[in-house]
Amino acid sequence: MATTEASAPPKAGAATGPAAGPMGIFGGTFDPVHYGHLRTAFELVQALKLPEMRFIPAGNPPHRELTVASNAQRLEMVRSATAGQPEFNVDEREILKAGPSYTVETLAELRREFGRRPLCLIVGMDAFLGLPKWHRWRELLDLGHLVVAHRPGWRAPTMGALGEMLNERGTTRVLDLHESVAGRIYIHAVTQLEISSTEVRNLIQAGLDPRYLMPDGVCRIIHDSGCYARKDQAKG
16 A cells, blocks of 8 residues: 655645644654664655654553653653754653553644644554554544554555454545545555664663664763663763
8 A cells, every 4th residue: 555646735724625734743662763763754754745743752651661761861862863854843742741651642632732734643564553452542543644654574454453444544645644634544665774772772782882773963862871781881
């Protein structure tokens, strides 16, 4: 279902369309943020003609282990990594929130704030395949679109609940993401960069340099804070 559809989106404020161009919503622990995240976000901004991609570092994701870097350190790294790219913005709402951070609740908050602006929740194919395990997952398409970043080796489901949802809600038209505020699923192939945050942390703990896996500013924050160093290596 990947597409290269490049139809021009309607102008913001057009009487027949939503109030503004779509906002990309890119959540994750970003522990740490790296070029795999940034390249995916950048390619989707270009392909989907998104005026904004909002990075939302997870505060307390209930389905994952605690992060290694602190909330403040992860937020600082994401701010550094996204600086200078005008479409990239950072949203700290989940970092500041008490209690667990559920994607559906964050999306509901954004829907209340932005009214009829289309919201495009970015997920990887692996996350999409695990969607039925998410809290109130069926409500996501009532609140926004799902944009699935597809890498080689993954296949979209054709059966079961997700297969039925794709059959009913799937689209290959970028324009559909601009003309409606929610309810569509769009799958797009992105450049495969085999970088994972876990492997980056392991590399750093082994005393190796993570340069060229992430922006230099992020490397400096990691080095200065010692957030991923082994306890016997940590400063102070």
